[in-house]
Amino acid sequence: MATPVRVRFAPSPTGMLHIGGLRTALYNYLFAKHHGGEFVLRIEDTDQNRYVEDAESDITKSIQWAGLDYSEGPDRPGAFGPYRQSERSAIYKQYADQLIENDYAYFAFDTTEEIEEMRSRLEKSGNPSPKYDAITRMSMKNSLTLPKDEVERRLASGDPYVIRLKVPRRETVRFFDEIRGFVSFETQGLDDQVLMKSDGLPTYHLANVVDDHLMEITHVIRGEEWLSSAPKHILLYNYLGWEPPKMAHLPLIMSPAGGKLSKRNAESLGIPVNVRDYVTKQYEPQAVVNFLAFLGWNPGDNREVMSLDELVESFSLDRVVKSGSIFNFNKLTWYNEQYLRSRSEASILEQVKPDFEAAGCSISSQEFGETVIRLIKDRASLITDFVAEAGYFFNAPESYDEKTVAKAWKADSTPALIIEFAEILQSSADFSAEHLKHEAHSFLEAKGLGFGKLGLPLRLAITGKGAGPDLFEVIALIGKEETAKRIQKALETL
RNA sequence: GCCGCGUUCGUCUAGGGGCCUAGGACACCGCCCUUUCACGGCGGCGACACGGGUUCAAAUCCCGUACGCGGUACCA
Numbered sequence: 001m002a003t004p005v006r007v008r009f010a011p012s013p014t015g016m017l018h019i020g021g022l023r024t025a026l027y028n029y030l031f032a033k034h035h036g037g038e039f040v041l042r043i044e045d046t047d048q049n050r051y052v053e054d055a056e057s058d059i060t061k062s063i064q065w066a067g068l069d070y071s072e073g074p075d076r077p078g079a080f081g082p083y084r085q086s087e088r089s090a091i092y093k094q095y096a097d098q099l100i101e102n103d104y105a106y107f108a109f110d111t112t113e114e115i116e117e118m119r120s121r122l123e124k125s126g127n128p129s130p131k132y133d134a135i136t137r138m139s140m141k142n143s144l145t146l147p148k149d150e151v152e153r154r155l156a157s158g159d160p161y162v163i164r165l166k167v168p169r170r171e172t173v174r175f176f177d178e179i180r181g182f183v184s185f186e187t188q189g190l191d192d193q194v195l196m197k198s199d200g201l202p203t204y205h206l207a208n209v210v211d212d213h214l215m216e217i218t219h220v221i222r223g224e225e226w227l228s229s230a231p232k233h234i235l236l237y238n239y240l241g242w243e244p245p246k247m248a249h250l251p252l253i254m255s256p257a258g259g260k261l262s263k264r265n266a267e268s269l270g271i272p273v274n275v276r277d278y279v280t281k282q283y284e285p286q287a288v289v290n291f292l293a294f295l296g297w298n299p300g301d302n303r304e305v306m307s308l309d310e311l312v313e314s315f316s317l318d319r320v321v322k323s324g325s326i327f328n329f330n331k332l333t334w335y336n337e338q339y340l341r342s343r344s345e346a347s348i349l350e351q352v353k354p355d356f357e358a359a360g361c362s363i364s365s366q367e368f369g370e371t372v373i374r375l376i377k378d379r380a381s382l383i384t385d386f387v388a389e390a391g392y393f394f395n396a397p398e399s400y401d402e403k404t405v406a407k408a409w410k411a412d413s414t415p416a417l418i419i420e421f422a423e424i425l426q427s428s429a430d431f432s433a434e435h436l437k438h439e440a441h442s443f444l445e446a447k448g449l450g451f452g453k454l455g456l457p458l459r460l461a462i463t464g465k466g467a468g469p470d471l472f473e474v475i476a477l478i479g480k481e482e483t484a485k486r487i488q489k490a491l492e493t494l
Numbered sequence: 495g496c497c498g499c500g501u502u503c504g505u506c507u508a509g510g511g512g513c514c515u516a517g518g519a520c521a522c523c524g525c526c527c528u529u530u531c532a533c534g535g536c537g538g539c540g541a542c543a544c545g546g547g548u549u550c551a552a553a554u555c556c557c558g559u560a561c562g563c564g565g566u567a568c569c570a
Contacts, residue, residue: 012570047569112568128495129566162568180499189497189566197568204570228498228565251500252563259563291506294519298507302518321507324563328505331520341533378533404530440529455529467531 005037007219009063009070010208012044013055016274017062019327020223020253020261023292027250028221029068030293030315037218041073042211043084046201056084062275066285067308080215085207092202095210095240096163096195100143104239105195107161108132108142109154115140131191134169163196165205165232173231178219178248178317185231193232205229209236212245221248221317224324248317251296252324261327271329282351282383283332284339291335295325305338333381340380345370348383355387361394371477375469389468393477396486397464400494404466408456409494417454418461422487426480433476440472461490 009025011017032039041063043056060075072078082088099105110118115132118140122130130136137144142164143151154161167190174184195206202210212220227249237244255265263273272278278288290306298321299306299314306314340348349369356363363369372393376386391397400409408414424439444454459471462483468474475483 010570014570044570050569108568115568129497131566160568164568177499183498185498191566194568199568201568203568208570223564224499225564225570231498249499254563256505294506296506298518300508302508304519323500325507326505328520331506334520337533379531437529451529459530465531469531471529 003218005032005035005218006040006216007032007037007221008040008042008212008215008217010042010044010211010222011059012047012050012204013052013059014047014050015052015055016276017055017059018261019273019275019278019292021059022062022066022275022288023253023295024221024223024250025063025068026066026289026292027297027315027320029070030312031219031221031317033312034315038072039068039070040078040080040215040217041070041076041083042215043074043086044204044207045084045086046197046204046207048199048201058276062279065275065279066289068289085211086201088207088211089201091214092196092206092210093200096202096206099165099195099236099239100163102239103166105163105165106137106143107151107155108137108140108164108192108194109146109159109161110141132164133167133188133191137164137166137192160198162194162198164192165195165235167192167232167235173234175230175234175244175247177227177230178246179251179320180227180249180322183227183230185228187231187235190232193229205232206236209233209240209242213237213240213242217245219246219248221250224249224252248320250320251322253295254324254326256326256329266327269329271327284336284343284383287332287335287339290339291332294331295327296321305335337381340383341377345373345377348373348377348386352383352386355384356390356394359387359391361387361390368477371473375473375477379469392463392465392468393474396482396489397462400460400464400490401466404456404460405494407466408452408460413453414457415491415494417449418457418487418491421454421458422484425475426484428480431476431480433470433472436472436475458487460494461487 007028009028011021011025029039031037041060043059045051045056056074060073063070070076072080072083074083077083096105100107118132118136119130122136132140139145144166146154168187171187172184173187174182177183193205194203196202211217230247230249234244253261255261255271256269257265259265261271261273266273272281286307289308290311293306293311293315294304297315297319300319303310346366349363349366352373353363353369356369372390373386376389379389380386421440421443424443425436428436428439440451440454444451455471456466459465459468462471462474462478478486
């Protein structure tokens, strides 16, 4: 039997979850579920300085909002916990020591200033990218250059130190990326990565390798920004005597302005970068998921709208594209409309009720409410559009759209026409939309007038607007009495 | 600078030597439906970055150039 697939989403709690992070989580989830495996959440909080208090709960809430259930995580204990790196410190130390023992890593005592000094010295002498590496390490203060007894003395006296990876001078590191194929790096270009920081915590590089191994992660699916450090991780797996997991580096999501989708780069274009914003704006989670899935992947046929289950069913890494994709906000909107339209009136009504009440639109009956939803549905992009548009179903218009007034309300002819039709409405025993529509047509036919002569000003009187759902549906819904009142009001105002 | 990755309509993408006069979706435009605005239907506009090869044949393979993105921290 093949090894069960285990993947992880390993965000750092340095802020609200980024929309690109959600896509990474999604691809991990889809891959895991497709293979009947486990999706694990691991919090990579090894950087004390960048730690943000509410970030972790935002991350868990956001991925749950999207419907991506993880079976193990900080709030869902499993066999491989703890799932916060800050709670695993002791583990990393052990492996760092093992590396040192085997001469794959060493202690370094250089201060930040000393490293800076080395860099600027080398830069001056013509080295464009000075690194702490196989060459420079020999002129720095570390356990490779200092006498053994001094190293021991410094360690014993509590001198601050870091542990660095001893990257070989010239070696080729080659690995297979599930999305890009073979990728190779020369170790010359790598620096002696810090593995343990002076605060005693590991860096991402050590921690993710140790945890992925210990947590039996089979596939590392992460953003392309990690591709460059992947060779260091491969080296680490080798030095620790472990088999590296399969790797897949996802193309990045970019801003229409170019560059990565950062707050600065995208929000001025109206594209929120935090998942939280989409939650707040009440996007349909499924729409966001569907959109994100298609940003860098497609099923290979012409399907566009797919449920999470369908995505799971169709997902595979070999259909993930290699190039970065620009966030197409219009398409997200379109997806949201698709999902909105597929929802029942009752479910939308339930969600939107509190906002209606808050806006002074009290829903007299379930039927009334659902009809309002039905009439607005095809015109809504976001669920918040319902409240924004529904005012006239509940209250007489406070004002009348000026353009439409200028265009359709002719002082010499309109009022008389409206008054005449209003009488027909009032005497109509059948107040259904269908019947009213019929009445209007025969009324106009008798007069030899086009519908616009009556329809537009009447709409204006009833809704205050120049466009909207079927006028007779609106009139039938608000009722005979209210219709009469609004016509009267319009006649007095306009 | 160096290292790595990438490059098909404005955008998301299909395409893995002949099926491509390059397909779909969003956006845009037009027509139809229609009392308006939408929805929906139909149609249009619109792309293989450039230059060399390889081949009977290249969007598809190879090389180079350009451009874009990422990395180059005691950040992830």
